[in-house]
Amino acid sequence: MSRLVYIGPADKPAITNRGMGLRLDGLTIQRxxxxxxxxxxxxxxxxxxxxxGYNGIPTGKICAPQMSFLQxxxxxxxxxKPTENHADQNQFGYIWAQHC
Amino acid sequence: xxxxxxxxxxxxxxxxxDTVFDIRRGGDLVVDxxxxxxxxLVLKLxxxxxxxxxxxxRTLKADNNSVGWRLLEMQRPGSVRVHVGGHxxxxxxxxxxxxxxxxEPAHQDIDVxxxxxxKHWPAEQPVPLTx
Numbered sequence: 209m210s211r212l213v214y215i216g217p218a219d220k221p222a223i224t225n226r227g228m229g230l231r232l233d234g235l236t237i238q239r240x241x242x243x244x245x246x247x248x249x250x251x252x253x254x255x256x257x258x259x260x261g262y263n264g265i266p267t268g269k270i271c272a273p274q275m276s277f278l279q280x281x282x283x284x285x286x287x288x289k290p291t292e293n294h295a296d297q298n299q300f301g302y303i304w305a306q307h308c
Numbered sequence: 309x310x311x312x313x314x315x316x317x318x319x320x321x322x323x324x325x326d327t328v329f330d331i332r333r334g335g336d337l338v339v340d341x342x343x344x345x346x347x348x349l350v351l352k353l354x355x356x357x358x359x360x361x362x363x364x365x366r367t368l369k370a371d372n373n374s375v376g377w378r379l380l381e382m383q384r385p386g387s388v389r390v391h392v393g394g395h396x397x398x399x400x401x402x403x404x405x406x407x408x409x410x411x412e413p414a415h416q417d418i419d420v421x422x423x424x425x426x427k428h429w430p431a432e433q434p435v436p437l438t439x
Contacts, residue, residue: 248324282330286314292333296312303316307323 211236218250218281221258229269232257236276236304249279249307256280256308259295261287267294273301283308312336312359321345322373327352334359338366342394345371349378356386356411368394368422375399378406379420385411388418396424406430 214222214237222237237256239249256277259268268286277283283305287295312335319339321328325348329337332354342365344350351363370377377400380390388411396402407430409416422429 246323251326287312288332296314296335298314300314300316300319302318304320305322305325305328308321308325 210234211238213238213240214256215240218252218254221255221285222280223256224258224260225270226260226262226267228265228267230271232270232272232275234274236278237280238278239280242278246307249281251281254281255285256283257285258289259284259286259298260289261291261293261295263291263293266296268296268298270298270300272299272303274303275300276304276306277308278306280308314338316340316342319343321348329363330354331361331363334361336360336362336364338364339368341367341369343369343371344377345373347374347376349381351380351390353380353382353384353388355384356382356388357384360389361387362389363391364389365392365394368392370394370396370400370402370422372397372399375401376403378403378408380406381408382410387411387415390417391419392422394422396422396429398425400424402429 239254314337316339318341320343322345325346327349330352334356420430424433427433
């Protein structure tokens, strides 16, 4: 398993998927340093995984057997950005969301 | 999320969390197992005028750190199907407004049956569905 620490700005998701049929597995994504003692994430709009909507080729169709999200405002955001279409039919296996 | 055709086999939510599923434009969602261990709203339904609105949580466990949790909040009236099973840990008392529905009951299929302190919630417990 891999743990990635994301230090980008709140308006840039850690992972953005604009395509179709992605497989994500065995991944822990943490936003910044984990606070000690534990504290709530900042409610600043940060996103761990953004699954973008699209008017043309269908997007989404993600298979994610195991993922963890730590300290994001939103762990997974599907569709509505930039359009309301697709970003659908996603299957998640074991998802851990901590302070999201 | 729009939540069309999304499935979670196992979802654990811990730490600080406001809303687990924030559904903006309807859709359908299946969760096989949801472990809730924080005081959060499980399903926020913003606009149910679009798409089918079917939400199924087959096994929900509201663990002891989720005292004051809420299950469902509709922000606009409409037809919905919400089926939730599972159990509530002994100390995980739901909020008084844990299930907030808006709209015509004839067009809603609400089936919530959670085992809590030896009884069925909300059918046999003092926290009612509110409209």
